[in-house]
Amino acid sequence: MSAPSQVTASLRGVVKRYGRGHTAFTALRGIDLDVRAGELTLLMGPSGSGKTTLISILGCLLEPTEGSVEIRGQRVDSLGERRLPAVRLRNIGFVFQGFNLLRSLTAIENVEVPLFLCGVHGRRARARALELLESLGLEGKERQLTEDLSGGEKQRVAIARALAADPPLVLADEPTAALDTRTGWQMMEALRDRAHGGVAVMVVTHDVRLEALAxxxxxxxxxxxVA
Ligand SMILES: Nc1ncnc2c1ncn2[C@@H]1O[C@H](COP(=O)(O)OP(=O)(O)O)[C@@H](O)[C@H]1O
Ligand SMILES: [Mg+2]
Known part of the structure; x- marks a missing residue:
């Protein structure tokens, strides 16, 4: 048996309510969850079930109404907007459902952004970004503005950007939605390989075919x- 893997992120008793008073809506109703290094975890559920809310709380993009969030043993749920960016930068790579790329920058420049923020510059940053883009099948597209890329290409740039700074936690919200089946499978394999290299990876998906990789x-x- 392999040794129990390390918990990279955990939620305890997490409740999320949107709005107040008679318009309040409870999107998460008491979530306990550990996300472990070395594992690809899939988060699945119907539309509106709370997947984006849950992964956004894990990614420190959204504060829970109740409960605690720990990233590598540090309580982060009440750090506030001044201290959270540093936590996110050091720990978390996030692939957004709508990509959130910088449209007027090239593919390679988008991937370099987290490297610059982590203090990696110049040739080292360029080489790292190129290597990632090529490993995700984007050779030849590196210097295109991301606004000129197809949906599937944008999605792969977003994955490359999330992986660039080697974060210990990688979170992706439906990262294969804009991809054809084969490319979607390849991207999921890339995320699984990253997980098996020691990273904690959690991916939201509707695609039951991807269960085989989890x-x-x-x-x-x-x-x-639910069990
Ligand atoms: N900012 C918001 N304000 C009010 N309700 C929201 C907001 N974001 C999400 N919701 C509601 O919370 C529920 C869960 O949403 P979400 O986490 O996006 O689900 P999923 O990603 O599983 O489709 C949905 O009913 C949605 O309408
Ligand atoms: Mg969603």
């Missing part, structure tokens, strides 16, 4: 995890 599957319905 080390662990977590299901959510109406804001609660």
């Amino acid at each position: 080390d662990r599957i977590v299901r959510i319905e109406d804001g609660r995890l």
Whole structure:
């Protein structure tokens, strides 16, 4: 048996309510979850079940209404907007559902942004960004503005950017939605390889075919995890 892997991120008793008073809506109703290094975890559930809310809280992009969030043993749920960016930068690579690329920058420049923020500049940053883009099948597209790329290409640039600074936690919200089946599978393999290299990876997906690649599957319905 292999040694128990390390918990990279955990949620305890996490509740998320949107809005107040009679318009309040409870999107998460008490979530306990550990995301472990060395594992590709899939988060699956119907539309509106709370997947984006959950992964955004894990990614420190959204504060829980109740409960605690720990990233590598550090409580982060009440750090506030001044201290959170540093936590995110050091620990988290996030692939957004809508990519959130910088449209007027090239593919390579988008991937370099997190490297610059982490103090990697010049040739080292360029080489690292090129290597990642090529490993994700984007050779020849490195110098195109991302606004001129197809949806699937943008999605792969977003994955490259999330991996660039080698974060210990990689989170992706439906990263294969704009990809054809084969490319989607390849991207998921790239994320699994990253997980098996020691990173904690959690991916939101609807695609049951990708279950075959997962080390662990977590299901959510109406804001609660189900067995
Ligand atoms: N900013 C918001 N304000 C109010 N309700 C929201 C907001 N974001 C999400 N919701 C609601 O919370 C529920 C869960 O949303 P979400 O986490 O995006 O689900 P999923 O990603 O599984 O489709 C949905 O009913 C959604 O309408
Ligand atoms: Mg969603």
